Amino acid sequence: KPRLLDDGEGGVLFFSSSYSSSSSGFGFSSTEKQRQRLPVYKYRTAILYLVETHATTIIVGETGSGKTTQIPQFLKEAGWADGGRVIACTQPRRLAVQAVASRVAEEMGVKLGEEVGYTIRFEDLTNPDVTRVKFLTDGVLLREMMDDPLLTKYSVIMVDEAHERSISTDMLLGLLKKIQRRRPDLRLIISSATIEAKSMSTFFQMSKRRRGLEGETLEPKVEPAILSVEGRGFNVQIFYLEEPVSDYVQSAVSTVLSIHEQEPPGDILVFLTGQDDIDAAVQLLIEEGQNDRKKSELIVLPLYSGLSRAEQDLIFSPTPRGKRKVVISTNIAETSLTLEGIVYVIDSGFSKQRFYNPITDIESLIVAPISKASARQRTGRAGRIRPGKCYRLYTEEYFINEMPAEGIPEMQRSNLVTCVIQLKALGIDNILGFDWPSPPSPEVMVRALEVLYSLGVLDDDAKLTSPIGFQVAEIPLEPMISKMILASGELGCSEEIMTIAAVLSIQSIWASSRGAQKELDEARLRFAAAEGDHVTFLNVYKGFLQSNKSSQWCHKNFINYQAMKKVMEVREQLRRIAQRLGIIMKSCERDTTAIRKAVTAGFFANACQIEAYSHNGMYKTVRGSQEVYIHPSSVLFRVNPKWVVYHSLVSTDRQYMRNVVTIDPGWLTEVAPHFYQQRQLSHMPH
Numbered sequence: 001k002p003r004l005l006d007d008g009e010g011g012v013l014f015f016s017s018s019y020s021s022s023s024s025g026f027g028f029s030s031t032e033k034q035r036q037r038l039p040v041y042k043y044r045t046a047i048l049y050l051v052e053t054h055a056t057t058i059i060v061g062e063t064g065s066g067k068t069t070q071i072p073q074f075l076k077e078a079g080w081a082d083g084g085r086v087i088a089c090t091q092p093r094r095l096a097v098q099a100v101a102s103r104v105a106e107e108m109g110v111k112l113g114e115e116v117g118y119t120i121r122f123e124d125l126t127n128p129d130v131t132r133v134k135f136l137t138d139g140v141l142l143r144e145m146m147d148d149p150l151l152t153k154y155s156v157i158m159v160d161e162a163h164e165r166s167i168s169t170d171m172l173l174g175l176l177k178k179i180q181r182r183r184p185d186l187r188l189i190i191s192s193a194t195i196e197a198k199s200m201s202t203f204f205q206m207s208k209r210r211r212g213l214e215g216e217t218l219e220p221k222v223e224p225a226i227l228s229v230e231g232r233g234f235n236v237q238i239f240y241l242e243e244p245v246s247d248y249v250q251s252a253v254s255t256v257l258s259i260h261e262q263e264p265p266g267d268i269l270v271f272l273t274g275q276d277d278i279d280a281a282v283q284l285l286i287e288e289g290q291n292d293r294k295k296s297e298l299i300v301l302p303l304y305s306g307l308s309r310a311e312q313d314l315i316f317s318p319t320p321r322g323k324r325k326v327v328i329s330t331n332i333a334e335t336s337l338t339l340e341g342i343v344y345v346i347d348s349g350f351s352k353q354r355f356y357n358p359i360t361d362i363e364s365l366i367v368a369p370i371s372k373a374s375a376r377q378r379t380g381r382a383g384r385i386r387p388g389k390c391y392r393l394y395t396e397e398y399f400i401n402e403m404p405a406e407g408i409p410e411m412q413r414s415n416l417v418t419c420v421i422q423l424k425a426l427g428i429d430n431i432l433g434f435d436w437p438s439p440p441s442p443e444v445m446v447r448a449l450e451v452l453y454s455l456g457v458l459d460d461d462a463k464l465t466s467p468i469g470f471q472v473a474e475i476p477l478e479p480m481i482s483k484m485i486l487a488s489g490e491l492g493c494s495e496e497i498m499t500i501a502a503v504l505s506i507q508s509i510w511a512s513s514r515g516a517q518k519e520l521d522e523a524r525l526r527f528a529a530a531e532g533d534h535v536t537f538l539n540v541y542k543g544f545l546q547s548n549k550s551s552q553w554c555h556k557n558f559i560n561y562q563a564m565k566k567v568m569e570v571r572e573q574l575r576r577i578a579q580r581l582g583i584i585m586k587s588c589e590r591d592t593t594a595i596r597k598a599v600t601a602g603f604f605a606n607a608c609q610i611e612a613y614s615h616n617g618m619y620k621t622v623r624g625s626q627e628v629y630i631h632p633s634s635v636l637f638r639v640n641p642k643w644v645v646y647h648s649l650v651s652t653d654r655q656y657m658r659n660v661v662t663i664d665p666g667w668l669t670e671v672a673p674h675f676y677q678q679r680q681l682s683h684m685p686h
């Protein structure tokens, strides 16, 4: 992506990846010296001793102190990977898994994918014969439990970033606690930036009575050990706004420019919420730099999941002399990744969060205020190499009086359909009685059971059905997509649905418009199908194949080439899974009825009907009569067909449906008779 690096004078800068860090004050010291300078290094012996003698060790340490990159190496050096055993380190985020694994491989001087490897969904860079240190998402480790319930190949499992409290982390903690009872040899490390170490410790305390009953003798101590690694952050001066702002993107951009104008050298890290606002800010800053010599010293880089390897490398490359790096990030840079060289932080005060309402059964992504704990973490990122400054784009009064102290665990603000089916597949029958670090509400559980029942995944006794339930659980996608895939086998459109499922599993196949919204919309229209976005994806995929998978073709048509390559990979893996499950691969030759029916078989719960008297494209969900609108990025925006199902909702000023397809309402009772009783639909004109 040379345009991101345009130095304003027509030249393009290149960084060599073997360049060792010099701008961060380390000089040209060896990797080993760099390792020794990290705060955890001093605790090496203590950590190894605690892990040796305790079943569970809780390690709390400031971001950047070396927990993620060093502890797995300490364990390896101490022999925990001898005899074919494997050390695992989980992360909630895919991008963090990749970045950290590649760093550790580099530090150990080995090729990534051999001794050190990583696995994220649809991407496995490990070699079972030689990989001894394995980084993976917590979701992938949960999946591994389906084949190996006691995770026997691992000697130590480090559950990292536990303070994030992602659904998968919480599930993992609950399940690992069970596994520990059966595997006294297993060691757990729970590590995080700011965890409530006490409550985590209480959670992992083993009940003595229970141990007695099962007749096991545990060699390691049952009481978890807690170790706190002191950080070495510098002071950070905090600035607040006098008045709240309405447009935080604009405000962030002007703050970057004024820092660059007035402050001494040092890189800037900006926290926004997602790809849309990050791309918008990047675009604004690049435009600013085009005609202004001073501003052209800025190297502006986005940071969000889905970046290519080359883009990731740029983020970690040292800033060239005379330049200033500006990284515009989601909250991935809050604790998962540490960038050296940051002196200034700009905090929008927001992040994208999942929210779920069990009454309306609606889950959506919302740009919502962060917690005080998050704000402090973000601020801390400015004090890595010397005293820094943090600009909070909100008022002090707001911070003190309105910002919540802590975030709510994802488990308590999400739809739990995926979580429930995974537990069922792991043989946990009593879902309501499961030992959670923070239990979700029973209503949400019941909602999830209800949806799984109508998908045909659970039977009357809330057990997985055979074969559908087991098959759905086997496919590493949300159950609704898995159900859609199974239905496609029967409807004779599995070739098409595989493509659609692959596209839906990645963020977006469209190139980011970066100020060229009109051209992007026109490009999209070239592929648009009257039936909706899902069918449109098929047109794009076909065009891509016909172009011989050309990157030029993608560029011309505003399609993200990296994303299309990923679609090909995911599709191939889905095909393999489908084959294993005995789904017959067949094309429906453009019979879009079969395709849309298959989509409905998975997503019937997301059916909506347009409001007859509304002139602004308002829809209501059939289930909960909630107001929703078609997202402007959909090919059906302004077309407003009568009946649709959507794939997901995003919420800004309104609830917007992303990825929408037209349906015949008659299909709803056909594919989900229990969910939609005839009575519910009969008063609605077809």
Ligand code: ADP
Pocket: 038, 061, 062, 063, 064, 065, 066, 067, 068, 069, 070, 099, 100, 102, 103, 316, 335, 336, 337, 338, 339, 340
């Ligand atoms: P923690 O897990 O405690 O937050 P890390 O182990 O992630 O700390 O980071 C330790 C050091 O390694 C930091 O100085 C960080 O900048 C560096 N580091 C981590 N990942 C990378 C990477 N992919 N490239 C370059 N440096 C990295």
Ligand code: MG
Pocket: 064, 067, 068, 069, 160, 335, 336
């Ligand atoms: Mg870490």
